[in-house]
Amino acid sequence: MKLVIAMLMDGVIYASWLFVIAAGLTLIYGVMRILNMAHGSFYAIGAYGGASLVGFYLAGGYPPWGAYFMLLGAALIGGTVVGLLIERGLLRMMYGRDEVVMILVTYAILLILEDVIKLIWGVDAYFAYQPYTLLGRTKLAGLSFANYDILLIFVSALICFVLWWGLNRTRKGKLLQAVIHDRDTAAFLGINVTRMFTVTFVIGAVLGALAGALTAPGISVMPGIGVEVIILAFAVVVIGGLGSVGGALLGALIVGLARSAAVHLYPDAELFVIYGVMGLVLAFRPQGLFAIATARKI
Numbered sequence: 001m002k003l004v005i006a007m008l009m010d011g012v013i014y015a016s017w018l019f020v021i022a023a024g025l026t027l028i029y030g031v032m033r034i035l036n037m038a039h040g041s042f043y044a045i046g047a048y049g050g051a052s053l054v055g056f057y058l059a060g061g062y063p064p065w066g067a068y069f070m071l072l073g074a075a076l077i078g079g080t081v082v083g084l085l086i087e088r089g090l091l092r093m094m095y096g097r098d099e100v101v102m103i104l105v106t107y108a109i110l111l112i113l114e115d116v117i118k119l120i121w122g123v124d125a126y127f128a129y130q131p132y133t134l135l136g137r138t139k140l141a142g143l144s145f146a147n148y149d150i151l152l153i154f155v156s157a158l159i160c161f162v163l164w165w166g167l168n169r170t171r172k173g174k175l176l177q178a179v180i181h182d183r184d185t186a187a188f189l190g191i192n193v194t195r196m197f198t199v200t201f202v203i204g205a206v207l208g209a210l211a212g213a214l215t216a217p218g219i220s221v222m223p224g225i226g227v228e229v230i231i232l233a234f235a236v237v238v239i240g241g242l243g244s245v246g247g248a249l250l251g252a253l254i255v256g257l258a259r260s261a262a263v264h265l266y267p268d269a270e271l272f273v274i275y276g277v278m279g280l281v282l283a284f285r286p287q288g289l290f291a292i293a294t295a296r297k298i
Contacts, residue, residue, distance in 0.1 A: 005141050007260045013149045015256025016156035017215060021229055022236040022248040023159060024207030030243030031180055031200040033099060037106040038086065040230030041113035042205045045082055046212030047221045048117060049074035051126035054216070058130055067131045071217070075210035082113075083205030087198050095197070110226070118223055125220040132217035152214060159207070163245050176200070180243070235274050239281045241288030250289055254281075 025039045053070040086109060094105055135147035167173040178186040179196050187193045212225075219225070236255055240247025255274055262273040269276075281289065 002141055002143060003264060006143055007257070007264050009140070009143070009145055010263070011257035011260030012153060012253070013145075013256075014259060015252040016153045017211065018232060018236050018256060019156050019249055019252035020152075020159060020207060020211040020214065022233045022240075022252055023163060023245060024204035024211075025233050026237045026240070026243055026245060026248045027163070027207070028201055028204040029237070030245075031176060032197050034091070034102045034106065035099065035234075035242070036204070037103060037230060038109040038113060039204070039208045039233060040226035040228075041110050041117070042079060042082060042208030042226075043212035043215075043229045044117055044221075044226030045078045045113070046075045046209030047216040047219075047225060048121050048126060048212075049078040049209070050213030050216040051128040051221045052121070054128040054131065055126070064130060064134055067128075067134070071131060071213040072210075075213040076206060078213075079206030079209035080202055082209075083202040084198070086205075087201040091201070092194070092197075110230070114223070114226065117226075123223055125222040126216075127220055128216050130217070146218075148217065155214065159210075160245070160249055167245070232274065235278045238288055239278050241290040244288070244290040247288055247290030 021039075021043060024042070025036060028034055028036050028039070050071040053074045054067045057067055057070045058064065090105070090109070091102075094102060097105075132146065132148045135151065137144045137146055138150065139145075165173075167177060175186070175191050176196055178189075179191060179193055183193050211229075232255070236251040237248055238251075239254060240249070240251030254277060258273050258277045259270060262269045
């Protein structure tokens with residue numbers, strides 16, 4: 001029973017982290033049809049920004065609980081600034097190009113941002129463990145879990161609900177869905193598609209940065225973390241279906257539970273199992289489990 005509980009909790013915690021990363025990636029693709037390779041850099045910027053702000057804040061002798069607001073602030077500021085600069089400064093001039101061209105462009109942005117991160121923060125590791133340890137630990141069936149990790153589950157669930165509510169229960173969300181299904185018709189009907197693209201890209205960038213900021217207290221923040229994360233995020237959105245937020249949630253759960261089972265039962269298969277699951281899903285559903293339906297021209 002302990003083993004089952006450990007696998008379930010570890011899998012759900014890992015899935016929660018994966019969903020926050022993948023949600024921004026799949027949202028950008030669903031609206032803009034851009035498979036954003038630079039999303040990993042947004043994650044890295046959020047992690048570095050969060051670790052830096054937490055360090056400066058706590059060095060000033062301020063109350064420790066304020067470090068959580070530093071993490072949130074780093075994600076909002078970093079994601080918004082970088083997202084606006086990239087979308088308005090470069091991507092806006094590339095709209096209408098082939099999807100493969102956009103992948104190459106965003107990959108170039110990833111390489112540039114990786115060097116920019118090294119220029120700003122250097123190559124030394126950053127640590128911001130205080131928010132992780134401050135909440136303490138909880139025992140469940142004789143097993144100890146960090147409350148910070150449990151909090152991440154609720155944060156992920158909240159983000160999922162907000163995205164669902166925003167897309168399905170608000171006027172702006174319904175306009176955005178119109179852009180998703182047919183951007184040309186939406187523009188003809190008076191929807192400002194360019195503005196929708198900007199808002200979507202910034203939201204996606206903030207979600208990527210938020211994932212990095214939330215992860216920073218539990219890891220050593222060092223160069224290369226963005227590249228590692230983007231591969232996992234791609235696996236999740238491919239399994240769930242490109243452009244589907246619900247698919248990203250299901251894909252994150254599948255990957256999280258599969259990885260957790262491998263770690264506890266056969267650790268040597270940890271890296272293989274993620275791509276094994278992806279290959280198995282694509283063998284039967286090449287478009288993913290919940291791919292957005294697209295109109296076919298006859």
